[in-house]
Amino acid sequence: MAHRGASGLVDELARTLLGAPLPLSVRCWDGSESVVDGAPTLVVRNRRALRRLVFAPGELGLARAYVSGDLDVEGDLYAALSFPDDLPARPELRLDRRALVRLAGPLLRLRVPGPPPAPPAEEARLRGLRHSLRRDRSAISHHYDVGNDFYRLLLGPSLVYSCAYFPGPGATLEAAQEAKLDLVCRKLGVEPGMRLLDVGCGWGSLALHAASRYGVSVVGVTISGAQADLARRRVTEAGLADRVEIRLQDYREVDDGPFDAIASVGMAEHVGHDQLPAYAARLHALLAPGGRLLNHAIARGPAAGPDRPDPGSFLTRYVFPDGELQPVATHVRVLEEAGFEVVDVEALRRHYALTCRAWVRNLEENWEEAVRESSPGRARVWRLYLAGSALAFERHRVGVNQVLAVRPGGEDRLPLRRPDRSRPR
Numbered sequence: 001m002a003h004r005g006a007s008g009l010v011d012e013l014a015r016t017l018l019g020a021p022l023p024l025s026v027r028c029w030d031g032s033e034s035v036v037d038g039a040p041t042l043v044v045r046n047r048r049a050l051r052r053l054v055f056a057p058g059e060l061g062l063a064r065a066y067v068s069g070d071l072d073v074e075g076d077l078y079a080a081l082s083f084p085d086d087l088p089a090r091p092e093l094r095l096d097r098r099a100l101v102r103l104a105g106p107l108l109r110l111r112v113p114g115p116p117p118a119p120p121a122e123e124a125r126l127r128g129l130r131h132s133l134r135r136d137r138s139a140i141s142h143h144y145d146v147g148n149d150f151y152r153l154l155l156g157p158s159l160v161y162s163c164a165y166f167p168g169p170g171a172t173l174e175a176a177q178e179a180k181l182d183l184v185c186r187k188l189g190v191e192p193g194m195r196l197l198d199v200g201c202g203w204g205s206l207a208l209h210a211a212s213r214y215g216v217s218v219v220g221v222t223i224s225g226a227q228a229d230l231a232r233r234r235v236t237e238a239g240l241a242d243r244v245e246i247r248l249q250d251y252r253e254v255d256d257g258p259f260d261a262i263a264s265v266g267m268a269e270h271v272g273h274d275q276l277p278a279y280a281a282r283l284h285a286l287l288a289p290g291g292r293l294l295n296h297a298i299a300r301g302p303a304a305g306p307d308r309p310d311p312g313s314f315l316t317r318y319v320f321p322d323g324e325l326q327p328v329a330t331h332v333r334v335l336e337e338a339g340f341e342v343v344d345v346e347a348l349r350r351h352y353a354l355t356c357r358a359w360v361r362n363l364e365e366n367w368e369e370a371v372r373e374s375s376p377g378r379a380r381v382w383r384l385y386l387a388g389s390a391l392a393f394e395r396h397r398v399g400v401n402q403v404l405a406v407r408p409g410g411e412d413r414l415p416l417r418r419p420d421r422s423r424p425r
Contacts (some may be wrong), residue, residue: 005032200267204231290410
C-alpha cells in the first residue's frame with residue numbers, strides 16, 4: 001500500500017533496498033505515517049536521515065542516522081533489528097542509478113537533496129598502518145577510553161567486559177561474571193607462588209580475582225590509558241599492590257617472562273588475521289614449559305573465511321575499528337602451529353547472548369546518566385551494538401570459545417578429567 005508524504009518515500013526506499021515491504025511502522029517529520037500492527041515504529045525525525053541513506057545506502061547510512069538521532073526506534077529494539085533475518089535473503093543494501101532516478105521525484109518534492117551530512121563525532125577515524133602499535137592504541141582508545149563511569153553503568157560493579165558464565169538462566173550478571181573469572185582461574189590451574197600474565201586486562205577484574213582468591217602474582221597489560229588508571233586504583237584499594245602490577249603496555253612489548261599461566265580474554269579479536277601467528281608465537285615464548293594459556297575469543301562461522309574489516313560496517317566505524325573475528329578452527333590451528341597443545345575447547349555462545357541482554361538492560365535503566373557520562377551518540381552506539389550482538393549470538397551468526405592450551409615440556413599438571421565447572425570455588 002502506498003503512503004503519502006515522507007512515509008511513502010521511506011516505504012519506496014525499503015522496497016528498493018530490501019526487495020520487500022518494511023515490516024515496521026513508520027512515523028516521519030512531516031506527520032505522515034504508516035502502521036504495521038504490533039510492530040515497532042521507525043521514527044524518521046528529519047530530512048537529514050533520508051539524506052544519509054541516499055549518500056550511504058546501507059548499514060553505514062542507517063548507523064549514522066541512528067547514532068546522530070536523526071532516526072530512532074520506538075518499541076522493541078530487538079524486534080526492529082530482527083526483521084532482516086526473516087527476509088528471503090539478506091540483501092546487499094545499495095541504490096543503483098535507476099533506483100535513484102525512480103525516486104528523484106519524491107526526493108525533490110520533500111526537499112531531501114542536499115550536501116552529504118557530516119558523520120557523527122562518534123565515528124572512528126584511524127590513520128597509519130593497520131595493527132601497528134600506534135594504530136592499535138588508537139583503535140583501543142576509541143572503544144575503551146570513553147569514560148570509566150560510563151562503563152560502570154553498562155557493566156555493573158564487576159567491570160568485566162567479556163562473556164559471563166551463567167550457572168542458570170536466573171543468575172544475576174554479577175554472579176555470572178564471578179563464575180567466569182573463577183572458571184578462567186580453575187582452567188589455568190593457578191596456585192600461590194605462580195605468575196599470571198593477563199593480556200588485555202581491562203579494568204583489572206581478573207587480576208584482582210586471581211590474586212585475592214588464588215594467591216598468584218599477576219601482571220596485567222592494557223593499551224587503554226583509562227583502563228590502566230582505574231585498574232591501578234582498584235588494586236590499591238583492594239590492598240593487592242604487592243601481588244598485582246598493571247601496565248600500560250602492548251603484549252608485544254612484554255619481555256619479562258616466563259609466566260606460569262597466561263589469560264587472553266576478549267583480546268584476540270583486536271589482533272587481526274594476519275597477525276595471529278605472531279600473537280600465538282609471542283604468548284608461547286612468554287609461557288613457561290608446562291604452563292597453560294586460556295584464549296577466550298568471539299568467533300565467526302567457518303564458511304565465511306578470514307574476516308577483514310568492512311569499512312562500511314557499523315562495527316568497523318563505531319565499535320571495533322580494525323577488529324576481526326576468526327573461526328575457532330583458525331585459533332586452534334594457529335596455536336598448534338606455534339607449538340601449543342590444545343587440550344580443551346568450550347563454547348559459551350548462549351552465555352554471551354544472556355550477557356549482552358543484561359548489559360542492554362543496565363544501559364537502558366541508567367540511560368540519562370550514561371548519556372551524561374559519554375554523549376547521546378555514544379550511548380546509542382552501545383545500545384545498538386549490544387542489542388545486535390545479543391541477536392547475533394542467539395541466531396548462531398557468531399560464537400565465543402575458550403581454548404585451553406599448554407606449552408609442552410614441563411611438568412604435566414593437567415587433571416585426567418575436566419574439573420567441575422558448575423559452580424565457583
